[in-house]
Amino acid sequence: MEIELLQEEKELATAKYKEYLQASKTCRDKTYDGLKKVYNQIRKGRSVIDITDAIRKAGVRDNFHPYLAIARANSKEVRCIYDRNGDVQFRSGDNLWRRRRSDIFIPKCFKSWQTGPWQLDLKAPTPIIPPRLRPSNLTEDYYILWEVDSWTPMPSKDPYLLKRLTDNLFLVCAAWDLTEIELKVMAERIKP
Numbered sequence: 001m002e003i004e005l006l007q008e009e010k011e012l013a014t015a016k017y018k019e020y021l022q023a024s025k026t027c028r029d030k031t032y033d034g035l036k037k038v039y040n041q042i043r044k045g046r047s048v049i050d051i052t053d054a055i056r057k058a059g060v061r062d063n064f065h066p067y068l069a070i071a072r073a074n075s076k077e078v079r080c081i082y083d084r085n086g087d088v089q090f091r092s093g094d095n096l097w098r099r100r101r102s103d104i105f106i107p108k109c110f111k112s113w114q115t116g117p118w119q120l121d122l123k124a125p126t127p128i129i130p131p132r133l134r135p136s137n138l139t140e141d142y143y144i145l146w147e148v149d150s151w152t153p154m155p156s157k158d159p160y161l162l163k164r165l166t167d168n169l170f171l172v173c174a175a176w177d178l179t180e181i182e183l184k185v186m187a188e189r190i191k192p
Helices: 009-026 030-043 052-056 179-187
Strands: 049-050 070-072 077-083 088-092 103-108 119-125 142-147 160-164 169-175
Touching: 009 030, 030 169, 049 179, 052 070, 052 103, 052 119, 052 160, 070 088, 088 160, 142 169
Parallel strands: none
Antiparallel strands: 049 169, 070 142, 077 088, 077 119, 088 103, 142 160, 160 169
């Protein structure tokens, strides 16, 4: 899976970090705080992605099923709710009635359609994190991004561990490939 990283020269990222650090001390603007977090990670040489761009650029298959999924790292499955108007939501667990901050909502993400169902409700198992890559404190700010081979109880092989910095920007913490045994055990976690 190829994802595009946000790029900035280290010197400029350091200057911008200092600028937003100072501004966030005198102004309670969430945008300044988010920019401070992002520039801090970039100046340290870490990888940051825009999840909205990554999911949009990956696109959908002929059957309108998205290529990528994202879910909270501590969830067993993700639900992808794709509306006829092109809006897409990724929800961890069975919560369908109200959106949570941990859900990912991307308005007008994909192409819309005129005939067929009003909404696609897809499920896939969330990949497990190998013990060597698992953060000791796995909070709700950690997510997994992966390419979904098929929206079925069969898991996919090559996920990324992300940490949320802002609504759309995530720090890339790790990437790995799952073994065939790990895939079989993950498939058992989801009841079709």
